[in-house]
Amino acid sequence: MKKPSNEVLYQEASTYKDMLLRKSWKMRINETVMFVLGMMILSQFFPTNDTRFKVLVFAIAIAVVGLSPFLYKSVLRPVYKLTKTHLIISMSGQEKSYPLSEVEQIYEGRHFYRVGGKKESLMVSRQFLSHLNERLFYYKKGNKRR
Template identity: 85%
Template sequence: MKKPTTDVLYQEESSYKDMLLRKTWRMRISETVLFVLGMMILAQILPTNNTTFKVLAFAIAIAVVGLSPFLYKSMLRPMYKLTKTHLIISMSGKETSYPLSEVEQVIEGRHFYRLSGKKESLMVSRQFLSHLNERLFYYKKGNKRR
């Protein structure tokens, strides 16, 4: 369900920092698996007590954690839009709209939200999260008066 761009109150594309700090569990697990595979390959090539092994292990860790947000950003192209009634998330060109009635914060002050019953991590800035929390407050307050 697409909303007209005139309804968009706030829009944000995920930055490198947001993708580095607020990854989904799936992304974190894939990074861990990639690191373990790199370490297993490295352990087959070099002896583990070698200084070169230790330096390359550190380089693999930096590469996996530091470069993965660039890969995620280029592949997923995450875009978040907030309207008066919906949170719209675009990932890999696929746009999903969540009514604010189905959005609730799971942990206060964090980036985890329950979207249509599923716990999700929003890879957005604190500024976007504050706009979302404010919009949720007004939305729920307006529904209580009715």
């Protein structure tokens, strides 16, 4: 369900910092798997007690953690839009709209929300999250009056 662009209150595309700090558990697991695969490949060429092995493992860790947000950003192209009544999430060109009645904050972390019944990590800035929390507050406050 697409909303007209004039209804969008706030829109944000994820930045490198947002992707680095607020990635989902699935992305973190993928990074761990890539790191382990890199270590296994290195262990075939160098003995594990060799200094070169230790330096290269450290370099792989930095590369995997530091470069993965660029990869995620280029593949997923996440854009978040907030309207008066909906949160619209666009990932990989697919846009999904969620009514604010289906969005609630989970207190495990500031960027974790239950969206459409699923736990989601919103990869956006604190400013967007504060706009979302404010909109959720007004939406829930307005529904209590009815």
